[in-house]
Amino acid sequence: MDGKTEVWQGTLALMVLKTLEALGPQHGYGIARRIEQTSDDLLSINHGTLYPVLLKLEQEGSISAEWGVSGNNRKAKFYRLTKAGRRLLASETRQWRQTTEIIGRFFALRGETS
Amino acid sequence: MRTVRRAWKRLSGTFASARRERELAAELQAHLEMQTDDNLARGLSPEEARRQALVKFGGLESAKESYRDQRGLPQLETLVQDARYAFRAMRKSPGFAATAVFSLALGIAATTAIFSIVNSTLLQPLPYGDAGRLVTISLDGAITAPLFETFRHEARSLEQAALFVNVSLNLAGSGEPERVPAARVSATLFNLLGAKPRLGRTFTAEEDQQGRDAVVVIGDGLWKRRFGGDPRVLGRKVLVNGAPRTIIGIMPPGFQFPDGPELPSFVGPFPPAEMWRPMALVDWERPCTGCFNFGMIARLRPGVSPEQARAELVAILQRVVPETRNGATGPDLTVRTLRDAISSQTRTPVFILFGAVAVALLIACVNVANLLVARGLRRRGELAMRISLGAARTRIVRQLLTESLVLAVCSAALAIPLAAVGIRALIAIAPAGVPGIAAATLDARVLAFSFGLALATALIFGTAPAIAATHGDPVDALKSGGRGAAGSRSSLRPALIVAEFALSLVLVVAAGLLAKSFVTVARTPLGFHAENILTMRLSLPDTKYDKHSRAAFIDQLTAKCAALPGVTSEAAVSTLPLTGESEGWGMVAEDNPNPKDYTMLRVRAITPAYFRTLGIRLRSGREFTADDRGAAPVAIVSATAAKRLWPGVDNPIGRRFKMNRPMTLVAIVDDTRASGLDAEVLPYLYIPFWQFAPEEFALVVRSAADPAALAAAVKSEIWRLDRDQPITHVAVLRQLVADSIAPRRFQAVLMALFAGFALLLAAVGIYGVVSYSVAQRTNEIGIRMALGASRGDIVAGVLYRAGALALAGAALGLAAAYEIAPLLRTLLYGVNAVEPSVFVASAVLLVAVSVVAGLIPALRAARVDPMVCLRYE
Numbered sequence: 001m002d003g004k005t006e007v008w009q010g011t012l013a014l015m016v017l018k019t020l021e022a023l024g025p026q027h028g029y030g031i032a033r034r035i036e037q038t039s040d041d042l043l044s045i046n047h048g049t050l051y052p053v054l055l056k057l058e059q060e061g062s063i064s065a066e067w068g069v070s071g072n073n074r075k076a077k078f079y080r081l082t083k084a085g086r087r088l089l090a091s092e093t094r095q096w097r098q099t100t101e102i103i104g105r106f107f108a109l110r111g112e113t114s
Numbered sequence: 115m116r117t118v119r120r121a122w123k124r125l126s127g128t129f130a131s132a133r134r135e136r137e138l139a140a141e142l143q144a145h146l147e148m149q150t151d152d153n154l155a156r157g158l159s160p161e162e163a164r165r166q167a168l169v170k171f172g173g174l175e176s177a178k179e180s181y182r183d184q185r186g187l188p189q190l191e192t193l194v195q196d197a198r199y200a201f202r203a204m205r206k207s208p209g210f211a212a213t214a215v216f217s218l219a220l221g222i223a224a225t226t227a228i229f230s231i232v233n234s235t236l237l238q239p240l241p242y243g244d245a246g247r248l249v250t251i252s253l254d255g256a257i258t259a260p261l262f263e264t265f266r267h268e269a270r271s272l273e274q275a276a277l278f279v280n281v282s283l284n285l286a287g288s289g290e291p292e293r294v295p296a297a298r299v300s301a302t303l304f305n306l307l308g309a310k311p312r313l314g315r316t317f318t319a320e321e322d323q324q325g326r327d328a329v330v331v332i333g334d335g336l337w338k339r340r341f342g343g344d345p346r347v348l349g350r351k352v353l354v355n356g357a358p359r360t361i362i363g364i365m366p367p368g369f370q371f372p373d374g375p376e377l378p379s380f381v382g383p384f385p386p387a388e389m390w391r392p393m394a395l396v397d398w399e400r401p402c403t404g405c406f407n408f409g410m411i412a413r414l415r416p417g418v419s420p421e422q423a424r425a426e427l428v429a430i431l432q433r434v435v436p437e438t439r440n441g442a443t444g445p446d447l448t449v450r451t452l453r454d455a456i457s458s459q460t461r462t463p464v465f466i467l468f469g470a471v472a473v474a475l476l477i478a479c480v481n482v483a484n485l486l487v488a489r490g491l492r493r494r495g496e497l498a499m500r501i502s503l504g505a506a507r508t509r510i511v512r513q514l515l516t517e518s519l520v521l522a523v524c525s526a527a528l529a530i531p532l533a534a535v536g537i538r539a540l541i542a543i544a545p546a547g548v549p550g551i552a553a554a555t556l557d558a559r560v561l562a563f564s565f566g567l568a569l570a571t572a573l574i575f576g577t578a579p580a581i582a583a584t585h586g587d588p589v590d591a592l593k594s595g596g597r598g599a600a601g602s603r604s605s606l607r608p609a610l611i612v613a614e615f616a617l618s619l620v621l622v623v624a625a626g627l628l629a630k631s632f633v634t635v636a637r638t639p640l641g642f643h644a645e646n647i648l649t650m651r652l653s654l655p656d657t658k659y660d661k662h663s664r665a666a667f668i669d670q671l672t673a674k675c676a677a678l679p680g681v682t683s684e685a686a687v688s689t690l691p692l693t694g695e696s697e698g699w700g701m702v703a704e705d706n707p708n709p710k711d712y713t714m715l716r717v718r719a720i721t722p723a724y725f726r727t728l729g730i731r732l733r734s735g736r737e738f739t740a741d742d743r744g745a746a747p748v749a750i751v752s753a754t755a756a757k758r759l760w761p762g763v764d765n766p767i768g769r770r771f772k773m774n775r776p777m778t779l780v781a782i783v784d785d786t787r788a789s790g791l792d793a794e795v796l797p798y799l800y801i802p803f804w805q806f807a808p809e810e811f812a813l814v815v816r817s818a819a820d821p822a823a824l825a826a827a828v829k830s831e832i833w834r835l836d837r838d839q840p841i842t843h844v845a846v847l848r849q850l851v852a853d854s855i856a857p858r859r860f861q862a863v864l865m866a867l868f869a870g871f872a873l874l875l876a877a878v879g880i881y882g883v884v885s886y887s888v889a890q891r892t893n894e895i896g897i898r899m900a901l902g903a904s905r906g907d908i909v910a911g912v913l914y915r916a917g918a919l920a921l922a923g924a925a926l927g928l929a930a931a932y933e934i935a936p937l938l939r940t941l942l943y944g945v946n947a948v949e950p951s952v953f954v955a956s957a958v959l960l961v962a963v964s965v966v967a968g969l970i971p972a973l974r975a976a977r978v979d980p981m982v983c984l985r986y987e
Contacts, residue, residue, distance in 0.1 A: 055184050
């Protein structure tokens with residue numbers, strides 16, 4: 001797999017975790033919708049790409065899944081953040097903030113020698 | 115932790131169940147429906163709502179596919195698929211699968227079994243601390259006490275040194291008296307070996323002195339067997355050869371010393387010692403410069419090589435014992451690592467058998483490759499079809515290799531129980547005295563070896579056929595309906611057959627050379643007559659007999675035996691022929707100006723009738739007589755001994771020679787091969803038992819008929835004289851002769867088995883190729899017969915083809931054997947390594963086998979009905 005997808009998947013995973021933290025148990029469609037809404041529809045994702053990410057998180061033990069019934073009475077798989085998932089989210093959030101802050105400082109640089 | 119968990123989940127996800135697939139479908143379906151519901155709620159038409167949901171999702175199948183990749187391990191999945199496919203293919207052609215698996219399993223099993231012997235006899239480390247620095251030091255196989263002291267004190271390359279000698283001791287004092295294999299050892303021995311007792315202690319330097327040595331250390335086996343593993347035996351007194359000795363230590367299980375037939379050469383086939391007593395040299399042993407009675411072991415200083423040590427010892431020796439004619443000169447001094455000393459006789463045969471069995475396995479591989487090529491030809495249509503449909507060649511090669519791997523793994527699974535049986539059989543038929551062989555088992559190393567072997571074989575036999583099968587234009591294959599092969603493609607199979615025959619020939623030649631050596635050795639003149647002789651061993655320990663009572667016992671015993679019906683002659687001797695060698699005495703002729711120029715002679719104390727009984731011819735002089743008793747000491751020597759003691763003297767009878775006391779030579783007898791049929795002829799010294807009588811004696815009784823029938827009567831005569839006399843090793847001398855060449859027979863039989871296996875495989879191979887070519891050429895044969903060829907012509911044609919292949923293989927094999935046979939040289943006796951008769955006979959045998967194997971398809975070809983054939987066309 002090429003680097004871009006990895007980065008993208010990583011970011012997507014973080015969005016999924018954060019969404020689940022905010023919403024509580026939620027099915028795949030709900031997560032996808034919420035991510036789009038949160039980004040004010042700036043982000044448009046292929047909903048299909050969400051599922052491998054959910055599977056990976058589940059395999060790692062960050063989220064767990066069980067079948068339930070959705071608001072409009074459809075049988076759907078609901079994902080829930082586990083303890084390990086919360087820890088992961090906390091550390092990822094910290095890292096992400098640090099990274100953006102550092103990058104931000106670089107963007108704030110002005111020419112000093114010119 | 116997360117990665118591990120995920121790897122495990124993926125591994126288990128690889129074996130996708132239908133349930134997982136259903137769940138995935140249901141989940142994605144629910145997603146789409148929810149999206150469609152929302153779209154409908156936004157007022158879209160049902161079709162448009164559905165379409166947009168699908169667009170938004172971005173390809174249902176590709177999402178599923180990437181989900182599946184994420185779920186399992188795709189490469190592993192392919193492998194599992196291929197393996198399943200391979201199993202199906204094997205079930206579809208059970209004949210092929212059975213032949214391939216069985217021949218490979220036999221090959222792998224035999225190789226594994228021999229490897230387990232290599233492992234236990236040569237690869238296992240010696241059970242001593244830092245064993246690489248341990249060496250044995252000997253002059254012509256043994257050493258004297260004064261030389262030992264000199265070496266020990268002067269040689270800077272030796273860190274520690276010890277003397278040892280095997281003895282067998284009568285143990286009594288608790289339970290039945292028994293004869294225990296034991297050793298006299300210096301107090302330093304245990305420390306030198308890095309061995310610690312499991313209980314108690316070993317000898318102190320003080321206990322290593324005459325008169326203070328009333329102590330013994332016992333082995334774990336004896337402790338458990340005789341004393342029930344009771345730790346309170348420490349400090350208990352037992353009777354050893356009738357004298358009380360205190361048990362002071364118990365060695366741990368696995369401790370063995372001396373170990374092996376090579377320590378030193380006179381030790382002979384003793385069983386491993388179970389009891390040790392201090393060396394405690396006695397007054398006459400300490401200064402005796404001619405008493406080559408001991409073995410010497412030493413630990414080299416770190417960084418000193420055995421060669422350096424030898425150079426130093428030779429220099430010391432030449433200073434102590436100046437210029438000698440044929441006695442203790444430098445070249446006779448050997449310094450060998452303990453590993454060498456223990457396994458020197460085992461190493462070459464074991465490695466050669468290992469090489470032979472590896473060749474047999476290689477032949478099995480070639481055979482299976484041959485079968486695979488044949489199958490590849492039949493499956494050409496199927497493979498061509500898959501290639502045309504877009505399968506990559508590498509993918510198909512990978513699949514074919516997986517099939518080979520499945521074959522190999524099945525074979526290995528079958529081979530392991532076979533190997534276990536084989537190992538037990540090998541241990542059972544192996545000649546006595548191969549150190550470490552009894553410990554041969556399927557341990558982790560051996561199992562790893564056979565697993566690796568299976569993988570290697572899969573690569574060896576699988577690669578070429580896999581490439582051949584996918585080679586060529588698929589269109590051709592499809593056009594011919596997958597039925598046959600183009601002429602150019604079939605060149606691989608004859609090449610494999612030629613290789614098989616060449617390899618087989620090498621094994622047949624090796625088996626022939628070993629068999630011929632065995633026959634030559636078996637026919638070597640012994641120098642004595644082994645027929646109709648009963649032998650047994652007795653023990654007359656110093657604690658129970660003195661010199662006179664021992665001589666009296668022997669006198670009475672021979673007289674009693676002579677009176678038994680059926681006995682024609684009887685004698686006693688200190689060491690039986692072919693049961694290990696005796697100690698050596700350094701003897702000097704009295705007229706030799708250099709008193710230190712001794713010749714080492716092997717000693718036999720005998721009763722006068724010994725030569726008569728064994729049929730050893732007197733060359734000149736007379737036997738010992740009763741008149742020699744009480745007169746001046748006398749001796750008889752073998753022809754070789756006389757030549758060395760009195761070089762250039764025609765008739766030395768009447769001359770005197772000595773070690774301590776001078777003896778007069780009264781006769782010269784023929785040489786005997788008493789130390790081994792294939793060993794160098796040793797010089798012997800015979801002295802009457804009243805002059806020198808060791809504790810151990812053997813009785814030899816010649817009978818008019820079956821000697822074994824006499825055993826009971828002789829034993830009861832012995833017990834009438836001494837009811838506590840332990841009688842051991844009752845045997846017929848002919849059997850001792852046979853036992854002494856058992857290792858050669860063992861090697862020849864095993865090699866013949868491997869060669870037979872190889873020939874069988876080669877015959878199967880050539881049968882397959884010839885049958886196939888007959889089947890392919892049925893039409894051609896029919897046409898030729900229609901054109902007037904006789905059945906004889908057809909048969910001859912087919913046989914010619916088989917014979918030509920075999921001949922090509924034989925030619926190649928002869929060249930290979932010419933290069934390889936010299937490796938066998940150390941195992942051969944009286945046979946040249948490139949013996950023409952063996953080479954020619956092997957080649958003839960090979961061609962004959964190929965003709966027999968070709969006969970069945972040839973006769974089938976001759977039965978072809980030209981009319982049926984042409985009509986079919």
